[in-house]
Amino acid sequence: MRIGVVTFPGSLDDRDAARAVRECGGEAVALWHGDADLKGVDAVILPGGFSYGDYLRCGAIARFAPVMDALVPAAKGGLPVLGICNGFQVLTESHLLPGALIRNDHRKFNCVDQRLVVENASTAWTSDFEAGQEITIVLKNGEGGYVADERTLDELEGEGRVVFRYVTDAEGRNPNGSYRDIAGITNERGNVVGLMPHPEHAVEAGYGPSLDGRGFFTSIITQTLESAANA
């Protein structure tokens, strides 16, 4: 089970994502932004960080990296891809997922242990969860407000493509102003998932708020092993 982790200039959580893969029993394969080569991996993670400094717009420059020339068609062909935080932003900029991420409504970077509800437990990255399950993982970003037009939002909800929602506070607010409290979504096929919170920071006892992040990595590892066995 080989999972590629892409490093763009300015990627920050790439080593963390690779560690999470290893902790959960997979093999992490380093992929380089400048090489249009996926090295035959079974799945790909676009990690968090500030690719190219996020200076133009988060993920807007990373989208044009050579590695994306290989990744976009592969994802459209069914390769499982997980975009975490900046990786989610890269996925929306690449149009592998709809909508966009904008500045948090309170205009500040925000790092908190965040409760989420798993809405869809049938994607490539969430099959080890149960629908309705509540998990706590780290949320940390300055531009995590998920936005899309009403039709897209209705479509996402209608097709069960909202994968995670923020648990709101006592006043009913989510942590960044995301429309309909959306924290993560998937594509029609369910192989591409993007979310703002960071599962890779919740996989080891003693480091992070919980072990709830493990489910992301065990899901993909189990599924890939099963499909290999059935092949």
Add this chain to the structure above:
Amino acid sequence: MSDTQTVQQAPAAPVLDTVEHAAGTPDVEQPWAELGLKPDEYANIREIIGRRPTIAELAMYSVMWSEHCSYKSSKIHFKLWGENTTDEMREKLLVGIGENAGVVDIGDGWAVTFKVESHNHPSYIEPYQGAATGVGGIIRDIMSMGARPIAVMDPLRFGNLHHPDTQRVLPGVVAGVGGYGNCIGLPNIGGEVVFDDCYQGNPLVNALCVGAMRVEDIHLAKASGVGNKVILFGAKTGGDGIGGVSVLASETFDEGGPTKRPAVQVGDPFAEKVLIECCLDLYKAGVVDGIQDLGGAGLSCATSELASNGDGGMQVELELVPLRDASLQPQEILMSESQERMMAVVEPKHLDEFMAITDKWDVEATVIGEVTDGEHLVITWHGETIVDVPPRSVAHEGPTYDRPLARPAYLDELNASGAASLGRPETGDDIRAQLLTLLGSPNLCDKSWITDQYDRYVLGNTALAQPDDSGVVRVDEETGRGVAVSTDCNGRFAKLDPYAGAQLALAEAYRNVATAGAAPLAVTDCLNFGSPEDPGVMWQFREAIRGIAEGCKFLGIPVTGGNVSFYNQTGDVAIHPTPVIGVLGVMDDVSKRSGSGFRSEDAHVYLLGTTRDELDGSEWAHVVHKHLGGHPPKVDLAAEQALGRVLVEAARAGIVEAAHDLSEGGLAIALAEACMRHGVGVTIDGLDRVGVDDEGNALDAFTALFSESSARALVAVPAGHAAELEALLGDVPHARIGVTGGRDLEVTGVFTASIAELKAAHEFTLPAVFGA
């Protein structure tokens, strides 16, 4: 218009002030005073080089002989470090004071480097960029030792929370610390946020960075090996950060040249992130012979320090420096403090590999010179020599002042006015009300409005961060070996007695590290003071250094480096002396660290240490009575050591449920914080066992709860481990004072407050001022 006419109409080019030109024009008026040099310093420069300096040489000397770079007022007192460092302490040091940062051995072949620095003045002028580049600068110091930076911390001090200017400075500083640290990908694991009127015009923005490496990977800043190449890499050089030189620029080149330069540098954390990864690849490839970051004084500092630390000279062709602004004059290039630049010394045989690695990371790298034999730093500009000086005279042989010092006259009166005369709460309800007031006061309130703007998780090794007592990060992912760091200082105590205040800061940082379960190993300090030209300030400074040096000797932990920041004063009014102390400790396995909050019911709660009636300079006196006077709490470093030993052993034994240091606000605040952390309450039925007064009677409830005696900590252990803890305690004074459980902080017979009430008081303050 013909070409000839164009040439005729162009203004005459200014004459390049070469060494030859300088030698032939000894009587030219030079702007040494505007550059901050004193008459005797200027005369000294002329004597060293045997002629008047060129304008470029003058620029270099002026920045390198500044207080910031030369430590001219403070270094005479640094011999106290050496005099108080024993062989046993030296053994822990792999690299000591004087390098970019000190390095200590933490075992298993791992070395850790850490250092705290100030960026106070820039952060007051331009809070975001001042704070951001403060973080960037200390990270480069750590990188230049060969280490991977692994965490940052920021001790911050502001004026009155409700002053309008605090609302300008604080949000900018916090956004700058977060903006840089988050984007570069380093966890921010702690620090301090303190408010006091004395910092109103002089906020303190200190930045600490920790880095780790294998022992064999330590790199040093030196240029040796004749013929080795000098490479400048990273960002291009621009006009930012040319502070004092703006005078020079406008006086000398007012025709068509750059004039007003921003005095504060502008940071680019993305460039620095790439630079970190690039440097680590360069180290791994073994292609770096010497390395130095470019910070204060820019190229002037990097060239002269590298050459001075090496065994030869250096020759640099300054026109090869890549520029963001082509109109920069040579002396401006030498003084520019543009960020995200490094300088390496590389053997010619490694040059191609070096360049291949910088290319991989899209980092611009340029050979600008080479190491020469002889003892001269020679800098040319399009073939003409504009600098020819002995590098040591620039970097290490600047002026030294033995400034007058005198115990301030106001101290007698201040020390005579203690807290004994202040009205104390008499009923349980009054105590309860004052606890809630203190919990919501600026210095004790919840700081998550600030700290939630910092990423504490990136890199995946954070085992503990704010609001716990120390930041704890893993260094070795196989074994869990790691470090704990805490920074502390109570400026009020230092104002009352700078010697004791500095030792109390050291003691608190030491205790915080031990509270987390780490064995204290080494010290860094950031000495923030007023003007050294004030004998009273100089006396405070001397007393503080003496306190730290002698305290470190007693505790057996060396000072590895640090920073001095003078001139933190407005008019005649200086800040409280603020010697911020950072202590670093080591743990075999950081997963065994102790957190500060109660986690489960029925744990036994112990108070370790001796509680006396010590409320002079306390947070209670400050908040409730706006009073400062008397003498700080007794310093007892032997007690700190004994307490530290117990805390470390208990953590190693794995019996600690929670451990929390007692400091500002005393036992009452420590208990409230321990309850609020995870929402688990406590019943304190043994308040009468906390301590006794001079007559041997139990301390009254108020004193027991709010006294700030040092060398104390709260420890909770599961009931089944109580005997084990007691066996470890030895002669450390202790009392079992309560049991965890419920949703209240209940002090039997005194008051009860629900955790919800405590949190409401605690969490309201900063959002009320700065918005949700």
